Amino acid sequence: MSEMLNVKLASNVVPLRARAHVENQPAIPARATRYPDLRYMGSKSRLLPWIFETLNAVDFDSVLDPFSGTGCVGYLFKSMDRRVVASDFMNFSSLVARATIANNKVHLDGKAIRQLIDGTPPAHNFIEKNFSGVFYKQEDLKFLDRVSGNIRQLQDPYEQALAFAALFRSCLKRQPRGVFTISGDLSHYDDGRRDLRLSIEEHFLEQIEVYNNAVFDNGRRNKALRSDIFELSNERVDLVYLDPPYVPRSDDNCYTKRYHFLEGLSCYWQGLPIDQNTKVKKIAKRYTPFSYRREAVEAFDRMFARFAKSKIALSYSSNGFPDLQQLVELMGKHKKTVTVFEKPHRYHFGTHSKVERASVTEYLIVGQ
Numbered sequence: 001m002s003e004m005l006n007v008k009l010a011s012n013v014v015p016l017r018a019r020a021h022v023e024n025q026p027a028i029p030a031r032a033t034r035y036p037d038l039r040y041m042g043s044k045s046r047l048l049p050w051i052f053e054t055l056n057a058v059d060f061d062s063v064l065d066p067f068s069g070t071g072c073v074g075y076l077f078k079s080m081d082r083r084v085v086a087s088d089f090m091n092f093s094s095l096v097a098r099a100t101i102a103n104n105k106v107h108l109d110g111k112a113i114r115q116l117i118d119g120t121p122p123a124h125n126f127i128e129k130n131f132s133g134v135f136y137k138q139e140d141l142k143f144l145d146r147v148s149g150n151i152r153q154l155q156d157p158y159e160q161a162l163a164f165a166a167l168f169r170s171c172l173k174r175q176p177r178g179v180f181t182i183s184g185d186l187s188h189y190d191d192g193r194r195d196l197r198l199s200i201e202e203h204f205l206e207q208i209e210v211y212n213n214a215v216f217d218n219g220r221r222n223k224a225l226r227s228d229i230f231e232l233s234n235e236r237v238d239l240v241y242l243d244p245p246y247v248p249r250s251d252d253n254c255y256t257k258r259y260h261f262l263e264g265l266s267c268y269w270q271g272l273p274i275d276q277n278t279k280v281k282k283i284a285k286r287y288t289p290f291s292y293r294r295e296a297v298e299a300f301d302r303m304f305a306r307f308a309k310s311k312i313a314l315s316y317s318s319n320g321f322p323d324l325q326q327l328v329e330l331m332g333k334h335k336k337t338v339t340v341f342e343k344p345h346r347y348h349f350g351t352h353s354k355v356e357r358a359s360v361t362e363y364l365i366v367g368q
């Protein structure tokens, strides 16, 4: 059950919290439940019914999701027949959004699939050369070199995006904890699950089918962009759904550190040199002010100012910095009414047991 805290702001007044329940809301659109989830830090996949319940009550026809991550929230909005603009500063995220949100019609047909798995030896062996002994078996690495070349032979950008999405999901399934921070002999993680037995090529063929099934036309011109939030072109939208990383109390929130392999794969490491001194062959971290305690407050303020003309819905969590009250006050500088919805939540993501057990309160802070 979600709770709504109504915070009416006046200057220098500590927010007043009125509680009410959101009840009898319609169920999430069936389409959205069929989205191919990616195991991803901060994914809102398990919170989609609550996000739907809450935002379905807000009046909007178009929506921007500029921290799109796995794309599951943007896809929920697409399933609600809204016009969606999804964006993320990671190229691999933006490709997934292109495949599933921007793409209304294109599927990978038999001809494209044959092209993709064509066995001609690849022109390049960058992946095999760099990642042997780091991630995956030799046959998987050879396949990744081959399929990377074959994807580039496809003419249609949506076909390419679908193939990439299928490949990223395959790679995540074959990586025991779904992150690229651990390498070498990972046999102690092998709990017998099917995902770890299949080759990446076998996964890829299955995932093509999965992503083909996710394609649908909501009758709107949806877009997928790749951009830093502060460099986004001006998109005229009714609602902006913001889900930035939170400065955590412990650990860090670096997406490049966890997903560098997918980001490299998305462009065959063109322009992304590998730091050969790192055990897992990382690329340089992408800067975001949302990772730093001393910069986050100013970044939220700047972000709210930037989207002051639209309604704003911010996903946030009780374990982040700055805290709820500070965020409500910041949003109140740019919005007449700020309403806070909250829900208890337990995160299952993490690379150590402490993080896995994290119990938090999730917030949706809505400014209108």
Ligand SMILES: C[S@@+](CC[C@H](N)C(=O)[O-])C[C@H]1O[C@@H](n2cnc3c(N)ncnc32)[C@H](O)[C@@H]1O
Pocket: 040, 041, 042, 043, 044, 045, 066, 067, 068, 069, 070, 071, 072, 073, 087, 088, 089, 090, 093, 227, 228, 229, 230, 243, 244, 245, 255, 287, 288, 289, 290
């Ligand atoms: C909490 S995750 C979003 C999760 C997403 N809503 C989902 O459910 O999958 C935050 C995302 O913000 C992206 N990101 C971080 N800093 C960014 C920035 N300055 N501009 C654009 N995207 C950024 C990260 O790449 C990451 O995908």
